[in-house]
Amino acid sequence: MGCGLTKRSPVGTDGRTVSIVHTHGGVISMADFSLDPEFEEQLDWIRGFVKAEIEPLDLAFEGEETVYNKSGHLYSDVIRPLQQVVKDKGLWSCHLTPEYGGQGYGQVRLAYMNEILGRSQFAPTVFGSQAPDSGNAEILAHYGTDEQKERYLQPLLDGYISSCYSMTEPQGGADPGVFTTRAVLDGDEWVIDGEKWYSSSLRFAAFVIVMAVTDPDVSIYKGMSMFLVPTDSPGLEVIRNVGTGGEAEGHGGHAYVRYNAVRVPKDNLLGGEGQAFEVAQTRLGGGRLHHAMRTVGAVGRCLDMLCERALSRTTQGELLARKQMTQEKIADSWIELTQFRLQVLHAAWRVDQVGGHAARKEIAAVKVATPKVYREAVLRTMQLHGALGVSNEMPLSKMLMASVTMGIADGPTEVHKGTLAREVLKSYRPAEGDWPSEHLPDRRAAAREEFAEILEIVAAEY
């Protein structure tokens, strides 16, 4: 029989309210996302600080690259003092353990924080949790040598340098099987050759983490390795920077880069040879949840704009808010925001309970939902703003492009749907025999057999 409904042992480990857990395809039905009052106060402080001190930076200093440029006046005169305030408040890089200057927060706390940070482009930088630096720092913390930690990790953690992650190649990103960038050991040095595409923020980075094939004769999952490559290495050539959406050709934050026999010391191999995928996992699980919760913040902003517009604009002598199709937009946006927020919090809670690997189904589901919920929310808000909505005088066109890129960056939606489906299927078995376990004639016959005696008595009563 297929297993539609199963019972599992309690999973709560930290005193949170979880007693019996029922699952449909592994969906957990009870969880507790409550926070202590002290942390609630911190969230209030973050909310006020982001609104008053950081959101204006998005307007005064537009352009993604300024978030990563750590050598200019904007960084030294404006961002760094704000970062100091965050550090003094004990809220710097909260995803890291105290050993690395963070708070070692679990994913639920980080989720609540990221919901607020998602309202501003500069906020993650001010709080020391900007991607890809946050994930790259985790890789160096896990796999770097003491010397690499001192030279690259510490300045990265302190917000003095930026970093880059270089995996995708021009011929494909979703399937690592097509990657051809090679690293070959030559004496005490690795020699890296190949091209990478969409290496974000490389132009401002002090180092790149590069994924390359070290053994072409085994499965790609055992034949790729990860390397730390300083960006001033001879042979590292930026072919051009690529932008998204309406950015002018030749401008943008994503490098098309060629590694021309770039040499790095043997020790710059991060993790063991052939362990690129294990190493990569270090950076992705939490990162996807943080992106998702920042998206919750952005979707909340869309709902705010939608409702304000509905209450401000009149047509045919009445407010837009009185039109049923406007009400439908508001209802749908609110429902999807609420569902998505709970989904992300639940995934964060699962990671805290069982770890990122065991919660990969929930993480994949969140990754799939993120672009969809975001895109639909932006489209409704755009529509209600009419021409203004699609103009460059509202933030919505940028948000629309951001929603689309969310379905591609860190792997396309289709790939994550595949992962999710495979994980869900693990809790099911094929039906025994030719008919489904819910086939009514078989079930009815079995039930009738069980109650045969009483059925006879009942029949005799009529």
Ligand SMILES: Cc1cc2nc3c(=O)[nH]c(=O)nc-3n(C[C@H](O)[C@H](O)[C@H](O)COP(=O)(O)OP(=O)(O)OC[C@H]3O[C@@H](n4cnc5c(N)ncnc54)[C@H](O)[C@@H]3O)c2cc1C
């Ligand atoms: C804003 C942004 C930032 C990025 N930053 C980085 C970075 O810093 N470093 C880095 O290395 N990469 C980065 N990337 C690249 C990103 O990882 C790749 O774009 C992604 O993995 C998809 O690869 P691709 O673009 O080559 O698409 P392809 O692999 O060519 O896929 C194209 C499309 O084919 C379909 N498809 C692919 N596989 C499947 C499948 N299995 N089943 C069904 N359909 C499928 C999907 O519709 C997919 O979108 C970034 C991308 C974006 C948009």
